Amino acid sequence: EVQLVQSGGGLVQPGGSLRLSCAASGFTFSAYWMHWFRQSPGKGLVWVSRVDSDGSSTTYADSVKGRFTVSRDNAMNTVFLQMDSLRAEDTALYYCARNWGSAFDLWGQGAMVTVSP
Amino acid sequence: DIVMTQSPDSLAVSLGERATINCKSSQSVFYNFNNQNYLAWYQQKPGQPPKLLIYWASTRESGVPDRFSGSGSGTDFTLTISSLQAEDVAVYFCQQYFSSPYNFGQGTKLEIK
Numbered sequence: 001e002v003q004l005v006q007s008g009g010g011l012v013q014p015g016g017s018l019r020l021s022c023a024a025s026g027f028t029f030s031a032y033w034m035h036w037f038r039q040s041p042g043k044g045l046v047w048v049s050r051v052d053s054d055g056s057s058t059t060y061a062d063s064v065k066g067r068f069t070v071s072r073d074n075a076m077n078t079v080f081l082q083m084d085s086l087r088a089e090d091t092a093l094y095y096c097a098r099n100w101g102s103a104f105d106l107w108g109q110g111a112m113v114t115v116s117p
Numbered sequence: 118d119i120v121m122t123q124s125p126d127s128l129a130v131s132l133g134e135r136a137t138i139n140c141k142s143s144q145s146v147f148y149n150f151n152n153q154n155y156l157a158w159y160q161q162k163p164g165q166p167p168k169l170l171i172y173w174a175s176t177r178e179s180g181v182p183d184r185f186s187g188s189g190s191g192t193d194f195t196l197t198i199s200s201l202q203a204e205d206v207a208v209y210f211c212q213q214y215f216s217s218p219y220n221f222g223q224g225t226k227l228e229i230k
Contacts, residue, residue, distance in 0.1 A: 035219070045159075045167065045210055047219040061218050095166050103157035103214055105178065107166035 009111030022096030140211035
């Protein structure tokens with residue numbers, strides 16, 4: 001089955017760290033760029049970061065630049081989002097998604113990240 | 118950054134009637150190189166991730182019912198549901214994938230009248 005399965009969400013204190021994982025199956029993972037998005041409760045969708053197909057190039061939203069790091073392991077078919085120096089405003093449901101020169105056609109189920117004392 | 122603005126914010130339509138959602142980008146998302154508009158539409162139901170409906174502004178994703186259609190070019194786009202079904206109740210987002218950050222519209226909540 002073609003799918004993305006996420007793990008790693010949870011509750012963390014301000015200033016803390018968390019790592020999200022997104023495991024791919026059923027398709028050639030190494031052919032796709034992978035992205036992270038987030039959605040605050042009751043709010044819209046926001047793009048967070050992307051990594052290209054071999055992991056050599058990454059891009060970040062200004063709001064997370066310098067604090068978040070995206071990486072991938074093509075041997076494990078997994079993309080990661082390392083989140084450091086977390087703030088209350090980072091509280092959101094985080095999604096991973098794939099694209100290949102077009103729109104984002106496959107999404108993970110989401111992982112909730114709550115930043116609170 | 119390209120800002121995406123949808124209208125209306127919410128919409129109530131009777132079953133079997135047409136629903137129309139508009140999306141405007143702050144700059145063109147048309148790429149001359151491949152003659153494509155880098156504009157997608159997604160449907161999101163509660164507790165679910167977004168589902169891709171339309172890409173390249175007017176290409177329906179595989180498995181999406183043909184009552185869903187997309188149109189427009191440059192900066193102005195429209196998602197049309199030709200005959201609303203109960204299962205279409207959701208929030209709909211447009212998104213540009215022309216350049217990062219790949220911004221979304223604020224969403225349009227579609228309900229049954």
